[in-house]
Amino acid sequence: RGRRGRDAQHPGHRRGHDPSDDLRLLQGAEGPDQGPPERPRPQRPGPGTANTLASIEAGAEQAHVCINGLGERAGNTSLEEVVVCLAAQYEVETGINTKKIAETSSLVERLSGVYMPPSTPIIGDNAFAHEAGIHVHGLLSHSGNYEILRPEFVGKRSRIVAGKHAGRHGISSMLDDLGLEPTREQLKAVAAEVKKLGDTGKVVSDSDLYAIAKNVMDITADDRVKLKQLLVVTGNTITPTASATLLVDGVEYKGSGVGNGPIDSAINAIRNVVNGFANITLEKFSMKAITGGTDAVADVTVAVRRGEKMVTANSVNGDTVMASVEAILKGMNRLLVESNK
Incomplete structure (x- = not known):
């Protein structure tokens, strides 16, 4: 042999x-x-x-x-x-098929329970994310300045993120994607607020940027999706179950869901309600405790998608279930607002 x-x-x-x-x-x-x-x-x-x-x-x-x-x-x-x-x-x-690399990587993460750090080459969340002002300026001028290959080659997309290193070119581009047109002075004010928030160590999500811009530009707009009621039941002898009632443009939608815990069941209930009026999916979910102890405050960040558009949203709450639901609803509202522009 x-x-x-x-x-x-x-x-x-x-x-x-x-x-x-x-x-x-x-x-x-x-x-x-x-x-x-x-x-x-x-x-x-x-x-x-x-x-x-x-x-x-x-x-x-x-x-x-x-x-x-x-x-x-x-x-x-x-x-x-x-x-x-x-x-x-x-x-x-x-x-x-390299265009399936990112999708396959995400599938392996979910099945194995081993998640890659954001800085992982090729497949990490930050592999094609740009924050620093000089990087974003160069990227907007020509993608080849800071990307040796197109992210679509591996099934990903370039994205500009807001943070303490962000410059006005990047923030202006992000606001343009959000359908906002600030004046030069308003843009400076938004950039200053973003840097201030980033200096605290907080991740500046798309919903955070939109909220900052709304405040600076004095824009009044109600959220299209509002939570009217959420009920979650869990215990050692029952399957965690949740029921949710949402108001969408004033119209009431109801749904329920089960899961492997209170957070999972609440998210499934929201997902089942949303399926009645929009095709919005939850792509990523992460949670961390800001403080210690049994009364720790939860910091939840999510990424939600509708078609080709994906946005991030964040919520902080002492109730882990409510932090999760609030973050998802923020992201949904951003997607629904943009779909009407």
């Missing part, structure tokens, strides 16, 4: 060297039909990607990779990093 040459490493313990030395040893190993040299890479994604690419350059014909770099200990080499580098830098076709 033939043997196959393999060069495996443990997480990031080797010194940098020329991988072609290893490949030459494997290619010269004795044994008929040993198969093509392989490059398994159970190590940190950064060195793993670099060494995998170097090994392919040296003659490796197979690379062992994993979506999101999942694996024991420090994980395996990231599939998405290797595939994108091969396509963008080496013009090598792997047969993988």
Whole structure:
């Protein structure tokens, strides 16, 4: 039976060297039909990607990779990093549909329960997000200034975010997307408020930016979707259940939902109500405790989508269920307002 040459490493313990030395040893190993040299890479994604690419350059014909770099200990080499580098830098076709990379990554996150940091290359939430003023200005002038590949290539989109590093060009672009046209002085005032809020360490969501702009520009507009009533029942002998009543442009809509906990059931109830008047989906949900103790205040951030448009919203409340519902309703209102512009 033939043997196959393999060069495996443990997480990031080797010194940098020329991988072609290893490949030459494997290619010269004795044994008929040993198969093509392989490059398994159970190590940190950064060195793993670099060494995998170097090994392919040296003659490796197979690379062992994993979506999101999942694996024991420090994980395996990231599939998405290797595939994108091969396509963008080496013009090598792997047969993988790169436009499905982001969607597949999100699916693996949900199924595995292992979520990638926002700073993760290619698939992280911040991979194609731009905040700093000089970056945004350059991006708006030409996307190639700060993006070596189009985010659509991996199924993502560029986005400009507001924060303490944001400049007026970026905020002006975001307000334009929101359908607002501030004067020069109003734009300066909005930018100042955004920086002030960002300095506190808070994530400035789309709904926060809209609220700041409404206040500065003295815009009066009621939310189209309002929560009239929410009832959540949970316990050790029943399935968590929630019922919700929403007022949409003054019209009452009702719905209910079950889930694996009070928050999940409340969100499902809201989702079932919304399905009656709009196709809005919850894309991302995150929660953190601002304070300690059993009375901790919950800080919830969500991303909701309607068609091609996705917005972020945030809510802070001592009640974790209400913080979740309020954040979702804020995002829905932003999407519904924009759909009428």
